[in-house]
Amino acid sequence: MDLTNSQEEYLKTIYILKNTKNEIRVTEIANKLGKTKASVNNAINSLKQEKLINYEPYGQIELTKEGESLARKIVEANDIVKLFLIEILGSTDENAENEAKAIKTVLSDDTLNKLARYTHKELGLSSLDCGYDINNQRCIECARRNV
Amino acid sequence: MDLTNSQEEYLKTIYILKNTKNEIRVTEIANKLGKTKASVNNAINSLKQEKLINYEPYGQIELTKEGESLARKIVEANDIVKLFLIEILGSTDENAENEAKAIKTVLSDDTLNKLARYTHKELGLSSLDCGYDINNQRCIECARRNV
DNA sequence: TTGATTTGTTAGCTATATCTAACATTATAT
DNA sequence: ATATAATGTTAGATATAGCTAACAAATCAA
Numbered sequence: 001m002d003l004t005n006s007q008e009e010y011l012k013t014i015y016i017l018k019n020t021k022n023e024i025r026v027t028e029i030a031n032k033l034g035k036t037k038a039s040v041n042n043a044i045n046s047l048k049q050e051k052l053i054n055y056e057p058y059g060q061i062e063l064t065k066e067g068e069s070l071a072r073k074i075v076e077a078n079d080i081v082k083l084f085l086i087e088i089l090g091s092t093d094e095n096a097e098n099e100a101k102a103i104k105t106v107l108s109d110d111t112l113n114k115l116a117r118y119t120h121k122e123l124g125l126s127s128l129d130c131g132y133d134i135n136n137q138r139c140i141e142c143a144r145r146n147v
Numbered sequence: 148m149d150l151t152n153s154q155e156e157y158l159k160t161i162y163i164l165k166n167t168k169n170e171i172r173v174t175e176i177a178n179k180l181g182k183t184k185a186s187v188n189n190a191i192n193s194l195k196q197e198k199l200i201n202y203e204p205y206g207q208i209e210l211t212k213e214g215e216s217l218a219r220k221i222v223e224a225n226d227i228v229k230l231f232l233i234e235i236l237g238s239t240d241e242n243a244e245n246e247a248k249a250i251k252t253v254l255s256d257d258t259l260n261k262l263a264r265y266t267h268k269e270l271g272l273s274s275l276d277c278g279y280d281i282n283n284q285r286c287i288e289c290a291r292r293n294v
Numbered sequence: 295t296t297g298a299t300t301t302g303t304t305a306g307c308t309a310t311a312t313c314t315a316a317c318a319t320t321a322t323a324t
Numbered sequence: 325a326t327a328t329a330a331t332g333t334t335a336g337a338t339a340t341a342g343c344t345a346a347c348a349a350a351t352c353a354a
Contacts, residue, residue: 004311006311025331026331027330027331029291035312035313036314038314038315038334039311039313039337040332041334042312046310058318058332058333060343086259089261089262090338091257091258091260095258099254099255108242108246110238111232111238111242114238118235118236130320140274151341155343172301172302173302174300174301182342182343183344184301185302185342185344185345186303186342188302193340202353205301205302205348205349205350237326238296255312277333
């Protein structure tokens with residue numbers, strides 16, 4: 001049961017907002033993604049059906065354990081691609097942000113790991129391999145640089 | 148009037164088949180893409196509406212000038228990404244083929260050019276810049292390597 | 295040359311993902 | 325405490341992209 005790009009986008013946004021605010025609103029998600037509240041409502045109901053979030057009408061949006069771990073993975077995939085686009089190719093932040101979002105959804109775990117390790121190596125963040133693994137934990141260096 | 152991913156995929160396939168066979172059949176496209184003939188029929192009608200191909204029921208599929216140039220651009224974008232995945236990241240051919248297809252549709256021209264130049268430089272195909280431009284012509288080195 | 299096979303088309307269905315408009319609920323301010 | 329504003333939901337529409345099943349046209353073989 002793979003998520004659609006759209007579902008990934010919503011899940012990622014929920015995860016990111018959760019890390020800044022204690023309360024997430026449908027309207028906020030809608031504004032952030034440039035969608036209508038109705039669309040967000042559809043989306044969160046589909047995520048609920050996948051058991052990635054808990055939600056009752058007019059209630060709080062909460063990530064389930066599974067939802068949280070999947071969201072983190074999505075965010076990190078995003079970060080890997082962004083790191084490459086900015087630091088290796090020299091893209092602008094804004095451009096990288098937009099493209100990373102789209103790119104990361106189509107990459108396999110294997111390619112993401114390869115890309116992470118390549119980028120880290122090129123940037124001298126480790127001699128050969130930073131040990132990054134998309135299914136495991138975020139690389140310390142990436143976290144420090146916040147990319 | 149940007150093409151959808153689906154339309155790009157069909158256009159690319161038509162372009163590639165055109166370069167191997169003189170006659171393209173709906174069934175052939177369907178087999179190649181793993182879609183039904185009905186779906187292909189829909190798709191070619193939408194490409195016709197965009198004036199990217201000429202087609203009359205039961206007739207020959209022909210790329211228009213615009214369709215041909217757009218298709219070439221799509222194929223080349225594919226090649227750039229594939230070159231990077233195979234030669235820089237060390238992906239397998241099969242994996243690269245699948246991922247490149249998906250990735251290239253989401254990259255901007257600017258990023259594609261940056262990626263092409265970076266990859267070429269890394270591979271020593273030119274000292275700094277091979278002059279590749281997605282809107283212009285295929286790089287000679289890429290053509291030679293057939294990637 | 296006509297019957298069978300292949301190829302192509304059409305109609306109608308499904309699912310996703312969006313929207314608008316109308317309505318319902320909750321929160322806020324006075 | 326209640327009117328207003330903000331927020332959330334629902335219903336119904338649209339568009340894309342796929343499917344199956346039935347049909348039509350073209351090709352091929354005997």
